[in-house]
Amino acid sequence: xxxxxxxxxxxxxxxxxxxxxxxxxxxxxxxxxxxxxxxxxxxxxxxxxxxxxxxxxxxxxxxxxxxxxxxxxxxxxxxxxxxxxxxxxxxxxxxxxxxxxxxxxxxxxxxxxxxxxxxxxxxxxxxxxxxxxxxxxxxxxxxxxxxxxxxxxxxxxxxxxxxxxxxxxxxxxxxxxxxxxxxxxxxxxxxxxxxxxxxxxxxxxxxxxxxxxxxxxxxxxxxxxxxxxxxxxxxxxxxxxxxxxxxxxxxxxxxxxxxxxxxxxxxxxxxxxxxxxxxxxxxxxxxxxxxxxxxxxxxxxxxxxxxxxxxxxxxxxxxxxxxxxxxxxxxxxxxxxxxxxxxxxxxxxxxxxxxxxxxxxxxxxxxxxxxxxxxxxxxxxxxxxxxxxxxxxxxxxxxxxxxxxxxxxxxxxxxxxxxxxxxxxxxxxxxxxxxxxxxxxxxxxxxxxxxxxxxxxxxxxxxxxxxxxxxxxxxxxxxxxxxxxxxxxxxxxxxxxxxxxxxxxxxxxxxxxxxxxxxxxxxxxxxxxxxxxxxxxxxxxxxxxxxxxxxxxxxxxxxxxxxxxxxxxxxxxxxxxxxxxxxxxxxxxxxxxxxxxxxxxxxxxxxxxxxxxxxxxxxxxxxxxxxxxxxxxxxxxxxxxxxxxxxxxxxxxxxxxxxxxxxxxxxxxxxxxxxxxxxxxxxxxxxxxxxxxxxxxxxxxxxxxxxxxxxxxxxxxxxxxxxxxxxxxxxxxxxxxxxxxxxxxxxxxxxxxxxxxxxxxxxxxxxxxxxxxxxxxxxxxxxxxxxxxxxxxxxxxxxxxxxxxxxxxxxxxxxxxxxxxxxxxxxxxxxxxxxxxxxxxxxxxxxxxxxxxxxxxxxxxxxxxxxxxxxxxxxxxxxxxxxxxxxxxxxxxxx
Numbered sequence: 001x002x003x004x005x006x007x008x009x010x011x012x013x014x015x016x017x018x019x020x021x022x023x024x025x026x027x028x029x030x031x032x033x034x035x036x037x038x039x040x041x042x043x044x045x046x047x048x049x050x051x052x053x054x055x056x057x058x059x060x061x062x063x064x065x066x067x068x069x070x071x072x073x074x075x076x077x078x079x080x081x082x083x084x085x086x087x088x089x090x091x092x093x094x095x096x097x098x099x100x101x102x103x104x105x106x107x108x109x110x111x112x113x114x115x116x117x118x119x120x121x122x123x124x125x126x127x128x129x130x131x132x133x134x135x136x137x138x139x140x141x142x143x144x145x146x147x148x149x150x151x152x153x154x155x156x157x158x159x160x161x162x163x164x165x166x167x168x169x170x171x172x173x174x175x176x177x178x179x180x181x182x183x184x185x186x187x188x189x190x191x192x193x194x195x196x197x198x199x200x201x202x203x204x205x206x207x208x209x210x211x212x213x214x215x216x217x218x219x220x221x222x223x224x225x226x227x228x229x230x231x232x233x234x235x236x237x238x239x240x241x242x243x244x245x246x247x248x249x250x251x252x253x254x255x256x257x258x259x260x261x262x263x264x265x266x267x268x269x270x271x272x273x274x275x276x277x278x279x280x281x282x283x284x285x286x287x288x289x290x291x292x293x294x295x296x297x298x299x300x301x302x303x304x305x306x307x308x309x310x311x312x313x314x315x316x317x318x319x320x321x322x323x324x325x326x327x328x329x330x331x332x333x334x335x336x337x338x339x340x341x342x343x344x345x346x347x348x349x350x351x352x353x354x355x356x357x358x359x360x361x362x363x364x365x366x367x368x369x370x371x372x373x374x375x376x377x378x379x380x381x382x383x384x385x386x387x388x389x390x391x392x393x394x395x396x397x398x399x400x401x402x403x404x405x406x407x408x409x410x411x412x413x414x415x416x417x418x419x420x421x422x423x424x425x426x427x428x429x430x431x432x433x434x435x436x437x438x439x440x441x442x443x444x445x446x447x448x449x450x451x452x453x454x455x456x457x458x459x460x461x462x463x464x465x466x467x468x469x470x471x472x473x474x475x476x477x478x479x480x481x482x483x484x485x486x487x488x489x490x491x492x493x494x495x496x497x498x499x500x501x502x503x504x505x506x507x508x509x510x511x512x513x514x515x516x517x518x519x520x521x522x523x524x525x526x527x528x529x530x531x532x533x534x535x536x537x538x539x540x541x542x543x544x545x546x547x548x549x550x551x552x553x554x555x556x557x558x559x560x561x562x563x564x565x566x567x568x569x570x571x572x573x574x575x576x577x578x579x580x581x582x583x584x585x586x587x588x589x590x591x592x593x594x595x596x597x598x599x600x601x602x603x604x605x606x607x608x609x610x611x612x613x614x615x616x617x618x619x620x621x622x623x624x625x626x627x628x629x630x631x632x633x634x635x636x637x638x639x640x641x642x643x644x645x646x647x648x649x650x651x652x653x654x655x656x657x658x659x660x661x662x663x664x665x666x667x668x669x670x671x672x673x674x675x676x677x678x679x680x681x682x683x684x685x686x687x688x689x690x691x692x693x694x695x696x697x698x699x700x701x702x703x704x705x706x707x708x709x710x711x712x713x714x715x716x717x718x719x720x721x722x723x724x725x726x727x728x729x730x731x732x733x734x735x736x737x738x739x740x741x742x743x744x745x746x747x748x749x750x751x752x753x754x755x756x757x758x759x760x761x762x763x764x765x766x767x768x769x770x771x772x773x774x775x776x777x778x779x780x781x782x783x784x785x786x787x788x789x790x791x792x793x794x795x796x797x798x799x800x801x802x803x804x805x806x807x808x809x810x811x812x813x814x815x816x817x818x819x820x821x822x823x824x825x826x827x828x829x830x831x832x833x834x835x836x837x838x839x840x841x842x843x844x845x846x847x848x849x850x851x852x853x854x855x856x857x858x859x860x861x862x863x864x865x866x867x868x869x870x871x872x873x874x875x876x877x878x879x880x881x882x883x884x885x886x887x888x889x890x891x892x893x894x895x
Contacts, residue, residue: 016034033046033050038053107127134203139206145287152169154166154204163271166284180202188200221247221315225321227240229317235309235317243311257315258316259272288303299316364587377511378515391430395435396414396449397448409442417437418462421461422463425469427494435462455467457511459507465507483508512876513875519603520602522604524889526714531806532794533708533745534746535851536707541858542866543873550593557594557616562611563610566590573586595616601716605738606737611732703722703723703724705719706718706719707881714885717733717737718878719733720877727755727756734756735760747818750816752816765814769834770834819849
């Protein structure tokens with residue numbers, strides 16, 4: 001009976017008194033039926049059930065005896081009479097307790113899982129801020145900075161660590177009022193004023209009641225200490241003059257120039273309030289808080305980005321040098337919490353944070369050169385480096401001794417650059433990565449983490465991209481998808497936030513700049529020296545560049561540029577973008593110029609490292625043309641006029657403002673109607689210089705890129721033109737080759753042969769590059785299709801090679817022929833002797849349209865390549881063509 005509930009029993013019609021059972025038959029207290037195995041919880045339902053169940057069972061029950069007393073025990077109430085036996089109720093089966101499914105929710109603040117009904121109470125108890133009143137025992141620390149104008153420094157919050165802020169409370173004089181520079185406080189104050197609550201003050205202003213009195217002595221910075229700083233090369237004369245000028249302005253305004261704020265910690269951090277005369281978002285009350293961390297050796301000012309100098313930082317350094325000179329001493333590590341930074345031993349105008357990291361001047365150039373030469377990434381990466389199981393969380397440079405000092409000077413201990421770096425992969429963004437650097441105290445060389453063996457590439461010490469992501473972006477470019485579009489797809493797929501598209505493009509270019517590409521530009525079938533080449537120009541592949549920005553070459557320039565030097569400079573520019581914040585201040589930027597702009601020909605194909613680039617002759621002819629490039633052939637003039645025709649069509653579609661601007665750019669009178677201006681442009685475009693200017697204005701600043709390919713479609717040379725196309729561009733590439741091809745297919749073959757022979761006689765010979773002498777009989781036979789010229793050495797090398805013969809064919813003959821697509825454009829009947837169909841070894845075997853087929857795919861890249869800077873355009877284009885060559889050669893080997 002211990003399991004029954006001691007309460008008023010339930011009396012049935014038969015006279016039985018039934019109590020509730022509390023045994024684990026069910027999860028709650030219940031009543032057992034006397035006639036069946038049913039158990040019911042509610043009394044009303046039990047009464048209905050037992051009345052019906054007693055009738056259906058038809059069981060004879062003995063009549064109960066009247067109970068004399070109801071005050072007996074519970075055990076006596078279970079039997080009607082002590083003398084008559086009762087039938088025992090059926091045994092209750094033990095049922096397993098039912099598990100009810102609770103409706104649970106997760107707290108958005110602490111992540112606790114709890115019952116849905118308890119969520120509101122949990123939020124009220126645990127996550128509702130309880131703000132205590134501002135009292136003498138509970139208030140924010142405050143400090144008076146400007147007693148005359150009522151400017152104070154107050155701790156921003158009660159929780160640590162906190163930063164100081166400026167507040168103003170002036171209750172005397174003419175300009176009375178109170179304000180706080182925190183946005184939420186300002187919004188609350190405005191709302192209170194609109195609600196006619198004029199006495200409202202935020203907790204920052206209320207804490208001023210308990211602010212200690214202002215110091216009577218104000219720190220006055222002496223110019224002598226500033227002279228000492230300049231002599232010790234903490235900064236230069238220019239910054240010294242700015243500091244003195246700001247001190248004069250503060251004295252004229254009657255305010256202190258700088259004050260040390262002591263209301264906030266920690267002890268290794270210094271807060272200096274500096275006067276700022278201009279009211280801005282960072283100086284709403286006329287002062288700026290500059291923060292110095294003596295452990296991480298960092299300065300912070302809200303007016304400028306990190307690692308950049310400003311007048312507030314300079315004044316703060318002046319103040320600390322005047323009051324705490326022990327902070328300014330030479331150290332090699334950052335273990336000492338009171339240590340600061342090393343004085344600069346480089347340029348006088350460098351500030352100390354830039355002298356530390358990232359460096360500037362000679363140290364930056366030395367650092368980048370070391371990375372470019374000694375930290376190359378293999379072209380073929382091992383599979384375990386593409387997708388490593390785990391990336392390291394702390395990245396240290398591998399160097400322990402200086403590689404530049406001859407004595408092998410030990411480097412300093414690792415200095416933390418940032419603990420918030422990110423590793424970007426195809427599927428994830430790993431945060432909380434720490435990067436470190438080491439310094440050489442003797443030469444000032446800086447070493448950072450730049451190892452490829454961990455499966456990542458360090459771009460700017462804050463962004464690191466995995467090798468797998470780099471290869472994904474490389475293959476995306478091969479399928480004509482911009483880097484920004486590929487990153488956008490990754491963001492939508494992974495749900496992670498990547499850096500900006502421009503920053504990701506620069507990181508990928510940095511990876512390609514360090515990859516050990518050979519850029520051979522050669523075919524497995526035609527070897528390094530092809531006997532037949534096809535040449536064409538991709539006119540729509542241009543980059544924006546003002547024509548006036550191209551400087552004239554120096555007088556001693558002879559038209560030769562070092563290919564290795566130029567392309568290494570372009571690669572260093574791609575690499576430097578991780579250390580230089582802007583291209584404006586980047587000393588490694590390679591601007592387009594006539595004397596420092598080199599084509600690219602494979603290292604085994606070119607004659608030497610010096611490659612011809614004589615584009616400056618297009619606008620600066622060395623001597624008057626005498627039978628030169630444009631006067632000796634009629635169809636060269638026709639070709640120029642055809643281009644002029646397309647250009648004039650474009651002119652008629654331009655708006656009036658565009659035509660007028662075009663005339664001003666070309667140095668033509670811009671007054672009159674649009675038709676007058678177009679006629680003037682048409683007349684003036686007879687000169688080459690004006691033609692180039694109009695071409696640049698309509699089609700883009702550059703003149704496209706010219707390619708030389710073999711019949712297999714492999715690119716051997718590429719030249720990025722600064723001016724409009726000319727046979728001179730292709731002649732530069734051909735003359736830069738170690739061996740001139742025997743057959744050159746070009747859309748203006750006659751102009752090519754005339755120009756090349758004008759620069760170097762007998763370049764194309766015999767017959768000035770024609771297959772036969774230009775006699776009437778030969779011309780007639782070629783026009784009628786009867787002439788044939790066999791060149792068997794194209795298939796089998798000559799048994800006895802000619803003098804200066806080609807290494808593949810052994811022949812010294814060189815022909816300039818038209819490709820199939822342009823051979824009908826010429827009107828000169830003699831050019832019928834330049835048809836490919838006349839040579840049985842070439843007819844039907846040479847694909848003269850392979851360059852056009854290349855352009856049909858590459859023009860899909862114009863939507864993002866044409867928007868890039870000149871150096872980025874040429875670097876990425878050369879890389880895309882190199883990967884294109886590799887895939888084409890691999891496909892050819894497999895077939």
